[in-house]
Amino acid sequence: MKADSVHDFASIIRGRRHELGxxxxxxxxxxxVSRKWVHELEGGKPTAELGLVVRTLHALGLExxxxxxxxxxxxxxxxxxDEVLRRHGADG
Numbered sequence: 515m516k517a518d519s520v521h522d523f524a525s526i527i528r529g530r531r532h533e534l535g536x537x538x539x540x541x542x543x544x545x546x547v548s549r550k551w552v553h554e555l556e557g558g559k560p561t562a563e564l565g566l567v568v569r570t571l572h573a574l575g576l577e578x579x580x581x582x583x584x585x586x587x588x589x590x591x592x593x594x595x596d597e598v599l600r601r602h603g604a605d606g
Contacts, residue, residue, distance in 0.1 A: 520558045520560045521558045523558075524555060524557060524558040524559075526576075527555060527570065527571070530574045531556075531574060534574065538553055538556070539552075541570065541573060541574070545566070545570040547569070547570065551566065552570070555570065568595075578595070580595060
């Protein structure tokens with residue numbers, strides 16, 4: 515699935531939660547976050563902490579795949595997200 519905006523991302527997460535038959539509280543429990551946080555994420559919260567988002571995706575059986583949109587189709591280079599964050603000064 516491709517997400518071009520925070521709202522697309524929120525919709526994907528909400529849709530997957532519904533596919534799995536989970537309540538916001540059940541997802542929150544699986545991901546180790548609060549129900550309120552899940553609610554805000556599904557509402558398109560633009561400042562959601564990336565680490566918590568990744569944990570939530572894993573709780574839904576999803577993963578984040580970062581790609582260079584200018585790359586040649588089929589040229590699947592892996593991106594080490596931790597390394598990208600380190601280079602940009604984010605704490606891990």
